Amino acid sequence: MTNFSEAKEEVKKAADIVEVIGQYVELKKRGQNYVGLCPFHSERSPSFTVNQNKQIYHCFGCGKGGDVFTFWMEYHNLDFPQSLKDLAERYNIQLPQKRDLYADKKKKELKEQLFKINDLAGRYFHNILLKSADGKPGRDYFSRRHISQETISNFRLGYAVKRWDGLLNYLKSKNCFLDKAATAGLLILKNNKEYYDRFRGRIMFPIFDLNHHNIGFGGRILDDSLPKYINTPETPIYHKGYYLYGLDSAFENIRKRDLAIIVEGYMDMLVLRQHGISNVIATLGTALTSDQIRRLKGYTKDVVVLFDPDDAGRKAALKSFPLFLNEGISAKVVVLPQGEDPDSFVNKHGSDAFKKLLERAAPIFDFYLDQALANMDTGVDGQIKILSEVLPVFMQLEQGATRFLYVHRFAEKTGINEATVWEELKHQEGKRTNERDISQLKSRFSETQDPRKYGSDLQFINLLLHYPEKIDTFRNQEWELIVSDPEIITIIKVIMEKFPSEGNLDRVEEFLDSPAAKEQLRVILMSQPFYSEESVGQAVSEFEKKIAKVKISRSIRKASAQGDMEMLNRLIREKQDLDSNSKSVTKPKQDEKFLSN
Ligand SMILES: [Zn+2]
Structure with a gap:
C-alpha cells in the first residue's frame, strides 16, 4: 500500500x-x-x-x-x-507506515500514550493483586466477596497499595513520562513539583472502551472510610458520562438477549456476571446520562435498572425516567428485598431467583410512584412535595400522548387533581427558556423539507446521479440557468468538473466543503431515480428545452432593451415554437414516496 x-x-x-x-x-x-x-x-x-x-x-x-x-x-x-x-x-488491510501526514498527530499520539500508560498501570495493579505480599488486603477482599480467580483475570482486576508512591515508583522504573501519567489521572502533582499516587489502598477496576483500550479506572476502598469510590477524572480519553462499565464485554450478549441490565456498582456487575448473567453493565459512579442510554439503544430497547429501594434509589429512578422515555426505551426497575443488594441476593439465592425478579420488573415510573407514595407525608404537604418533585420530570417529557398518559396516571395515583397538575405544568413552562422546543422545531422543520419542493432542481440532479451517462449532454450547456438551489449548484459543479476524470460518482462528497451540500448529496443518493429507463431520454430533452427557453428569454430581454425589433420578433417566434413543442411535459414517475420506506 x-x-x-x-x-x-x-x-x-x-x-x-x-x-x-x-x-x-x-x-x-x-x-x-x-x-x-x-x-x-x-x-x-x-x-x-x-x-x-x-x-x-x-x-x-x-x-x-x-x-x-x-x-x-x-x-x-x-x-x-x-x-x-x-x-x-x-478488514485486514495494510496501511502505509507514515503517520505524520496528519495535523492532529499530536492529539492522537497523546491518546495512544494515555492508553499505554493505563495499560501499564493496569498490569501493575493486577500483578500486585495476584502476586505481591502487598496485595493481600485486595485478595482477602475479593475472596470475602466470592469473586473467583477467573473473574479477576477476565476483568483484569487489581489492587493499589496503600502508599503515596507505589505506582509512581513503578512508572519511574519503566521510564514513563510522569506528566502523561498525571494527564491520565493516575498521578497527582503536588505543589507543582512532586507527583503522588491518586489510587491508594483500593481495589482497582480498569475500564475499557468498545475497542478494548484501557481508558480509566474505578477504585474502591476496602473499609468504611470515604470516599468509597474514586474514579479517573475526565481526561482526553475518559468521559464518565459516556462510557458504561463492562459494555465492551457485554454488548453482544445484550443484543442476543435483547435486554440490558444496569446496576450501580462495579462489584454488583462482577458478581452477576460470575453467576452467568452476561448482559449486565454498570454506571461509572454517576447517575445515568442520556449519552449512555443512547449508546445502549443500539443494542436493545429493553432495559432493566436496579435501584435501591430507598430515598436515593427513588430519586435516581425519577431522574433517569425521562431520559429513557425520550429515547424510546421501555425501562423497568427491579427492586430487591429490603436489605439486599444484587451481590448478596445472588450469592444467597442464585441466578435463577434473580432472573425471576427480572421478570417481575416494574415500569420505572410505577416504581417511582410506589416509592414516593409509600413515603409521602399525609395531606396537602405531602402532595405538594411529590408534585414539586415530579413537575421538572414531566417537563422533560416530550409533549403529546406520553406526557398526557403519565400526568393522568400520576393524578390518579396521588389523588391530586389532574387539572392542577396541568395548570402547574403550564406555569412552569412559561418560566423556562427552552432548548428542547428549538430542537423540536428543528425536527419539524426537517420533516417539512420534502425534497419534492425543490422541484426541478432536485429532479435534474437526481437524473445526473442516477444516469451518469447523461452528464456529458449537459456539460457544455448553461445548466446553471435551470438550477436555483445553491447546494445543488455546488454539487453539480463538482460532478461536471470531476466526472468522468474521477470516474466514480461515489466520491463526489469528498470534493464538497459545506456540510449542507454534503447532507443534500446524501439525501439525493439515497433517493430512488425519478425517471425510469424509458422516460429518461425524454426528460433529458425537456431539460435541454428548458435551458434553451431561459436563454431565449434572456436574449429577448436584451433585444428589447436594445430596441432590435427584428431580432425580438425572431426570438419570440422561436420561443413560441419551443412552448408548443413541450406541451407534453414528462412527469417524473414519483407517485410513491420519495424514499422507499
Ligand atoms: Zn440523528
Whole structure:
C-alpha cells in the first residue's frame, strides 16, 4: 500500500457499512435502505437510514451522515487516522507506515500514550493483586466477596497499595513520562513539583472502551472510610458520562438477549456476571446520562435498572425516567428485598431467583410512584412535595400522548387533581427558556423539507446521479440557468468538473466543503431515480428545452432593451415554437414516496 487514499479506498471496498453500523445500531431492512434509531440524537421512531448500495448513512432527524469512516469517527469519538487504522485492521488491510501526514498527530499520539500508560498501570495493579505480599488486603477482599480467580483475570482486576508512591515508583522504573501519567489521572502533582499516587489502598477496576483500550479506572476502598469510590477524572480519553462499565464485554450478549441490565456498582456487575448473567453493565459512579442510554439503544430497547429501594434509589429512578422515555426505551426497575443488594441476593439465592425478579420488573415510573407514595407525608404537604418533585420530570417529557398518559396516571395515583397538575405544568413552562422546543422545531422543520419542493432542481440532479451517462449532454450547456438551489449548484459543479476524470460518482462528497451540500448529496443518493429507463431520454430533452427557453428569454430581454425589433420578433417566434413543442411535459414517475420506506 503506497498511500492513505488508496488504503481508504481499499477499506471502503472491503467494509460493509450495514455490517459495521449494524454492530452498534439495530438496523431493519426497509425498502432499499436499512433503518434504525439514530445513535446521535434522541428519537423514538427510526429516521437513521443506511444505504448498502451507496455505502452511506444519513439521519433524517438530525442530519448527521456520511460513509463508514464518518460513522466510526463520530460513534467512537475518534479522528480520521485512528478510524482508518481501526477499520483497516478489522478488514485486514495494510496501511502505509507514515503517520505524520496528519495535523492532529499530536492529539492522537497523546491518546495512544494515555492508553499505554493505563495499560501499564493496569498490569501493575493486577500483578500486585495476584502476586505481591502487598496485595493481600485486595485478595482477602475479593475472596470475602466470592469473586473467583477467573473473574479477576477476565476483568483484569487489581489492587493499589496503600502508599503515596507505589505506582509512581513503578512508572519511574519503566521510564514513563510522569506528566502523561498525571494527564491520565493516575498521578497527582503536588505543589507543582512532586507527583503522588491518586489510587491508594483500593481495589482497582480498569475500564475499557468498545475497542478494548484501557481508558480509566474505578477504585474502591476496602473499609468504611470515604470516599468509597474514586474514579479517573475526565481526561482526553475518559468521559464518565459516556462510557458504561463492562459494555465492551457485554454488548453482544445484550443484543442476543435483547435486554440490558444496569446496576450501580462495579462489584454488583462482577458478581452477576460470575453467576452467568452476561448482559449486565454498570454506571461509572454517576447517575445515568442520556449519552449512555443512547449508546445502549443500539443494542436493545429493553432495559432493566436496579435501584435501591430507598430515598436515593427513588430519586435516581425519577431522574433517569425521562431520559429513557425520550429515547424510546421501555425501562423497568427491579427492586430487591429490603436489605439486599444484587451481590448478596445472588450469592444467597442464585441466578435463577434473580432472573425471576427480572421478570417481575416494574415500569420505572410505577416504581417511582410506589416509592414516593409509600413515603409521602399525609395531606396537602405531602402532595405538594411529590408534585414539586415530579413537575421538572414531566417537563422533560416530550409533549403529546406520553406526557398526557403519565400526568393522568400520576393524578390518579396521588389523588391530586389532574387539572392542577396541568395548570402547574403550564406555569412552569412559561418560566423556562427552552432548548428542547428549538430542537423540536428543528425536527419539524426537517420533516417539512420534502425534497419534492425543490422541484426541478432536485429532479435534474437526481437524473445526473442516477444516469451518469447523461452528464456529458449537459456539460457544455448553461445548466446553471435551470438550477436555483445553491447546494445543488455546488454539487453539480463538482460532478461536471470531476466526472468522468474521477470516474466514480461515489466520491463526489469528498470534493464538497459545506456540510449542507454534503447532507443534500446524501439525501439525493439515497433517493430512488425519478425517471425510469424509458422516460429518461425524454426528460433529458425537456431539460435541454428548458435551458434553451431561459436563454431565449434572456436574449429577448436584451433585444428589447436594445430596441432590435427584428431580432425580438425572431426570438419570440422561436420561443413560441419551443412552448408548443413541450406541451407534453414528462412527469417524473414519483407517485410513491420519495424514499422507499
Ligand atoms: Zn440523528
